[in-house]
Amino acid sequence: MKCPFCGSFNGQVLDTRQTERSSAVRRRRVCLECKKRFTTFERLEDFTIMVVKSDQRREPFDIKKVREGIMRAVEKRPVSVEAVDALVNEVEQDLTKEYVMEISSSAIGEKILEKLWDIDMVAYIRFVSVYRKFADIDTFMQELKKLKKENLKRERSRSQL
Numbered sequence: 001m002k003c004p005f006c007g008s009f010n011g012q013v014l015d016t017r018q019t020e021r022s023s024a025v026r027r028r029r030v031c032l033e034c035k036k037r038f039t040t041f042e043r044l045e046d047f048t049i050m051v052v053k054s055d056q057r058r059e060p061f062d063i064k065k066v067r068e069g070i071m072r073a074v075e076k077r078p079v080s081v082e083a084v085d086a087l088v089n090e091v092e093q094d095l096t097k098e099y100v101m102e103i104s105s106s107a108i109g110e111k112i113l114e115k116l117w118d119i120d121m122v123a124y125i126r127f128v129s130v131y132r133k134f135a136d137i138d139t140f141m142q143e144l145k146k147l148k149k150e151n152l153k154r155e156r157s158r159s160q161l
Protein backbone atom coordinates (compact mmCIF):
# COMPACT_ATOMS: atom_id res chain seq x y z
CA MET A 1 0.00 0.00 0.00
CA LYS A 2 1.42 3.33 -1.10
CA CYS A 3 1.99 5.98 1.56
CA PRO A 4 -0.18 9.03 0.75
CA PHE A 5 2.48 11.34 2.18
CA CYS A 6 5.78 10.24 0.68
CA GLY A 7 4.74 7.59 -1.85
CA SER A 8 6.78 4.82 -0.25
CA PHE A 9 5.52 1.24 -0.38
CA ASN A 10 7.42 0.39 2.76
CA GLY A 11 4.56 0.33 5.23
CA GLN A 12 3.29 -1.75 8.07
CA VAL A 13 -0.22 -2.67 9.21
CA LEU A 14 -0.87 -1.66 12.80
CA ASP A 15 -4.47 -2.67 13.18
CA THR A 16 -7.21 -4.28 11.11
CA ARG A 17 -10.87 -3.77 11.80
CA GLN A 18 -13.95 -4.94 10.07
CA THR A 19 -16.38 -2.21 9.13
CA GLU A 20 -19.97 -2.44 10.31
CA ARG A 21 -21.31 -3.67 7.04
CA SER A 22 -18.43 -6.15 7.05
CA SER A 23 -17.92 -5.79 3.31
CA ALA A 24 -14.65 -4.00 3.93
CA VAL A 25 -11.87 -3.77 6.45
CA ARG A 26 -10.27 -0.69 7.82
CA ARG A 27 -6.52 -0.83 8.30
CA ARG A 28 -4.37 1.48 10.32
CA ARG A 29 -0.96 1.65 8.73
CA VAL A 30 2.33 3.34 9.41
CA CYS A 31 4.80 4.35 6.74
CA LEU A 32 8.25 3.09 7.67
CA GLU A 33 9.91 5.85 5.62
CA CYS A 34 8.22 9.03 6.84
CA LYS A 35 6.67 7.48 9.99
CA LYS A 36 3.27 9.03 9.21
CA ARG A 37 0.14 7.07 9.94
CA PHE A 38 -2.80 6.60 7.63
CA THR A 39 -5.94 4.53 7.28
CA THR A 40 -6.99 2.40 4.34
CA PHE A 41 -10.27 0.75 3.50
CA GLU A 42 -10.07 -2.47 1.58
CA ARG A 43 -12.82 -4.50 0.14
CA LEU A 44 -12.80 -7.99 1.56
CA GLU A 45 -13.32 -9.51 -1.87
CA ASP A 46 -9.92 -8.24 -2.86
CA PHE A 47 -7.98 -10.48 -0.54
CA THR A 48 -10.20 -12.51 1.75
CA ILE A 49 -11.76 -15.86 1.14
CA MET A 50 -15.38 -15.79 2.16
CA VAL A 51 -16.86 -18.81 3.83
CA VAL A 52 -20.44 -19.62 2.95
CA LYS A 53 -22.08 -21.28 5.92
CA SER A 54 -24.87 -23.82 5.78
CA ASP A 55 -27.48 -21.12 6.38
CA GLN A 56 -25.99 -19.16 3.44
CA ARG A 57 -24.49 -16.51 5.68
CA ARG A 58 -21.02 -15.42 4.64
CA GLU A 59 -18.10 -14.63 6.86
CA PRO A 60 -14.41 -14.04 6.21
CA PHE A 61 -12.31 -17.17 6.36
CA ASP A 62 -10.65 -17.38 9.73
CA ILE A 63 -7.76 -19.80 10.10
CA LYS A 64 -8.05 -19.52 13.88
CA LYS A 65 -11.45 -21.20 13.74
CA VAL A 66 -10.02 -24.04 11.70
CA ARG A 67 -7.31 -24.51 14.29
CA GLU A 68 -9.77 -24.40 17.19
CA GLY A 69 -11.94 -27.05 15.57
CA ILE A 70 -8.99 -29.34 15.04
CA MET A 71 -7.65 -28.75 18.55
CA ARG A 72 -11.01 -29.77 19.96
CA ALA A 73 -10.99 -32.94 17.89
CA VAL A 74 -7.49 -33.98 18.98
CA GLU A 75 -8.00 -33.16 22.65
CA LYS A 76 -6.29 -35.77 24.86
CA ARG A 77 -5.16 -37.63 21.77
CA PRO A 78 -1.52 -38.41 21.04
CA VAL A 79 -1.35 -35.67 18.43
CA SER A 80 1.33 -33.00 18.74
CA VAL A 81 0.67 -29.29 18.41
CA GLU A 82 3.19 -29.35 15.55
CA ALA A 83 1.05 -31.86 13.70
CA VAL A 84 -2.01 -29.68 14.20
CA ASP A 85 -0.16 -26.59 12.98
CA ALA A 86 1.10 -28.46 9.95
CA LEU A 87 -2.44 -29.54 9.16
CA VAL A 88 -3.76 -26.00 9.57
CA ASN A 89 -1.04 -24.70 7.25
CA GLU A 90 -1.88 -27.30 4.65
CA VAL A 91 -5.54 -26.35 4.70
CA GLU A 92 -4.69 -22.68 4.32
CA GLN A 93 -2.23 -23.35 1.51
CA ASP A 94 -4.75 -25.51 -0.33
CA LEU A 95 -7.24 -22.68 -0.21
CA THR A 96 -4.82 -20.04 -1.47
CA LYS A 97 -3.52 -22.34 -4.18
CA GLU A 98 -7.00 -22.88 -5.46
CA TYR A 99 -7.57 -19.13 -5.63
CA VAL A 100 -11.12 -19.47 -4.45
CA MET A 101 -12.92 -16.33 -3.40
CA GLU A 102 -15.70 -18.26 -1.79
CA ILE A 103 -15.83 -21.66 -0.24
CA SER A 104 -18.55 -23.48 1.64
CA SER A 105 -17.86 -24.32 5.26
CA SER A 106 -18.56 -27.96 4.39
CA ALA A 107 -15.82 -27.95 1.74
CA ILE A 108 -13.39 -26.71 4.37
CA GLY A 109 -14.62 -29.43 6.70
CA GLU A 110 -14.00 -32.07 4.05
CA LYS A 111 -10.47 -30.80 3.54
CA ILE A 112 -9.77 -31.05 7.24
CA LEU A 113 -11.28 -34.53 7.43
CA GLU A 114 -9.17 -35.74 4.54
CA LYS A 115 -6.05 -34.72 6.42
CA LEU A 116 -7.21 -35.78 9.88
CA TRP A 117 -7.73 -39.30 8.61
CA ASP A 118 -4.03 -39.91 8.37
CA ILE A 119 -3.28 -38.32 11.71
CA ASP A 120 -5.69 -39.81 14.20
CA MET A 121 -8.79 -41.94 13.73
CA VAL A 122 -10.47 -40.86 16.97
CA ALA A 123 -9.93 -37.20 16.16
CA TYR A 124 -11.36 -37.87 12.73
CA ILE A 125 -14.54 -39.39 14.14
CA ARG A 126 -14.89 -36.58 16.67
CA PHE A 127 -14.55 -34.02 13.93
CA VAL A 128 -17.10 -35.82 11.77
CA SER A 129 -19.61 -35.96 14.59
CA VAL A 130 -19.28 -32.27 15.40
CA TYR A 131 -19.07 -30.87 11.96
CA ARG A 132 -21.63 -32.97 10.18
CA LYS A 133 -24.06 -32.43 13.06
CA PHE A 134 -25.88 -35.69 12.70
CA ALA A 135 -29.59 -35.44 13.19
CA ASP A 136 -29.73 -38.72 15.04
CA ILE A 137 -27.64 -41.57 16.26
CA ASP A 138 -28.64 -43.80 13.31
CA THR A 139 -27.14 -41.44 10.79
CA PHE A 140 -24.00 -41.29 12.89
CA MET A 141 -23.78 -45.07 13.08
CA GLN A 142 -24.25 -45.30 9.32
CA GLU A 143 -21.44 -42.86 8.85
CA LEU A 144 -19.23 -44.88 11.18
CA LYS A 145 -19.94 -48.05 9.23
CA LYS A 146 -19.08 -46.27 6.02
CA LEU A 147 -15.84 -45.08 7.61
CA LYS A 148 -14.95 -48.59 8.69
CA LYS A 149 -15.47 -49.84 5.16
CA GLU A 150 -13.42 -47.02 3.68
CA ASN A 151 -10.75 -47.67 6.25
CA LEU A 152 -10.57 -51.34 5.33
CA LYS A 153 -10.33 -50.45 1.66
CA ARG A 154 -7.50 -48.04 2.40
CA GLU A 155 -5.67 -50.57 4.52
CA ARG A 156 -5.93 -53.10 1.71
CA SER A 157 -4.72 -50.73 -0.94
CA ARG A 158 -1.87 -49.74 1.35
CA SER A 159 -0.80 -53.29 2.01
CA GLN A 160 -0.73 -53.87 -1.73
CA LEU A 161 1.87 -51.19 -2.16
Ligand SMILES: [Zn+2]
Nearest residue numbers: 003006031034
Ligand atom coordinates in the same frame (compact mmCIF):
# COMPACT_ATOMS: atom_id res chain seq x y z
ZN1 LIG B 1 5.50 7.89 3.98
